[in-house]
Amino acid sequence: MHLSLKTLLLLSLPLFSNGERFVRFISTDNKEYYGDAILPANTTDASKSVQARVIQGDILGDFTVTKQVKPIKKLLAPLPNERVRTVRCVGFNYVAHSEEANVTIPQWPILFYKPWTALNTPSDPIPITAGYQTQGNFTSTMDYETELVVVIKKKAFNITDDEALDHVLGYTVGHDVSHRGWQIDRGGQPQPQYSMGKGADGWAPWGPAIVSTSLIPDPQTLNLWTKVNGVMQQNDTTANMIFGVKHLVSFFSMGITLLPGDVIFTGTPSGVNLGKTNPQWLVDGDVVEVGLENVGTCTNALKYV
Numbered sequence: 001m002h003l004s005l006k007t008l009l010l011l012s013l014p015l016f017s018n019g020e021r022f023v024r025f026i027s028t029d030n031k032e033y034y035g036d037a038i039l040p041a042n043t044t045d046a047s048k049s050v051q052a053r054v055i056q057g058d059i060l061g062d063f064t065v066t067k068q069v070k071p072i073k074k075l076l077a078p079l080p081n082e083r084v085r086t087v088r089c090v091g092f093n094y095v096a097h098s099e100e101a102n103v104t105i106p107q108w109p110i111l112f113y114k115p116w117t118a119l120n121t122p123s124d125p126i127p128i129t130a131g132y133q134t135q136g137n138f139t140s141t142m143d144y145e146t147e148l149v150v151v152i153k154k155k156a157f158n159i160t161d162d163e164a165l166d167h168v169l170g171y172t173v174g175h176d177v178s179h180r181g182w183q184i185d186r187g188g189q190p191q192p193q194y195s196m197g198k199g200a201d202g203w204a205p206w207g208p209a210i211v212s213t214s215l216i217p218d219p220q221t222l223n224l225w226t227k228v229n230g231v232m233q234q235n236d237t238t239a240n241m242i243f244g245v246k247h248l249v250s251f252f253s254m255g256i257t258l259l260p261g262d263v264i265f266t267g268t269p270s271g272v273n274l275g276k277t278n279p280q281w282l283v284d285g286d287v288v289e290v291g292l293e294n295v296g297t298c299t300n301a302l303k304y305v
């Protein structure tokens, strides 16, 4: 077969034009770039990528994946905090997690918000301020939660389940860092609250890449896990969500507009400390890895500040 160089170039263009693993990174020139991560041969974990094709333009609008390849010195969160105008989070979206927490299995999705100051990179420390550390007989009860995160690319209002994925750029993994004491014990009775227990600065690491819906056409087939200091604590599949991604996006759009850059943390599977007979609450220096199949990992250490 004889293909001219020109034909080969034309054939190869579509392969690079759409973007598959959107990252934001600092390169060796100390400048910030958006890119399409190039995976090392061995892995689909974008946190292991050492280079990316530079993206010009806006990944939430018009952009081009260029042929320029830059080294990755440090991966940032896939979007700057201020581009993520709303961080939605889902409570109790897996049956086994609802059971371990001894709550009723929800009939409708449970929604809460984190402020965008909670967002964090896939590798930086998770700050724990004095109010969240042990104070006298009030023990610090820091917990981990791994979650699939949906990234909205197109405004969504009053859409159906079938329309939902047209509004999604892709998926990444997030860590819904949680302090059970401020969430539940000091959260008010009979109905606890989420914000004081989950909304502190840096308590939502996310990344390492937004993997496009073209690479992940069905988000309900992915393994997700948590390791604490290297030991597996959660390991489940997104197939076990009570409300899948399509329904969450359409349900939340019933009266609230979802905007480009908004993210949805879709809830955690079982295996968290809450509900364990001998919980090993996270303390200063503990390293938590949250992972999602075909996407990658965020690895962040708790840091008392």
Ligand SMILES: *[C@@H]1O[C@H](CO)[C@@H](O)[C@H](O)[C@H]1NC(C)=O
Binding pocket: 040, 041, 042
């Ligand atoms: C792939 O992983 C194996 C085992 O971890 C390692 O020995 C090998 O060098 C890796 N290959 C590449 C291309 O990174």
Ligand SMILES: *[C@@H]1O[C@H](CO)[C@@H](O)[C@H](O)[C@H]1NC(C)=O
Binding pocket: 102
């Ligand atoms: C679970 O909740 C029920 C009803 O609120 C309560 O009666 C029961 O004691 C709880 N069990 C545990 C283990 O907390």
Ligand SMILES: *[C@@H]1O[C@H](CO)[C@@H](O)[C@H](O)[C@H]1NC(C)=O
Binding pocket: 136, 137, 138
């Ligand atoms: C914890 O300490 C506070 C005072 O700091 C006290 O009022 C409370 O009774 C103590 N609770 C327990 C369970 O010991």
Ligand SMILES: *[C@@H]1O[C@H](CO)[C@@H](O)[C@H](O)[C@H]1NC(C)=O
Binding pocket: 158
């Ligand atoms: C919502 O969509 C339905 C059709 O799916 C339509 O009948 C209704 O008027 C829409 N409501 C608003 C407020 O746009």
Ligand SMILES: *[C@@H]1O[C@H](CO)[C@@H](O)[C@H](O)[C@H]1NC(C)=O
Binding pocket: 223, 232, 235, 236
């Ligand atoms: C996680 O669970 C999946 C599905 O049950 C299994 O294939 C995989 O080996 C588990 N991973 C680890 C590291 O235990």
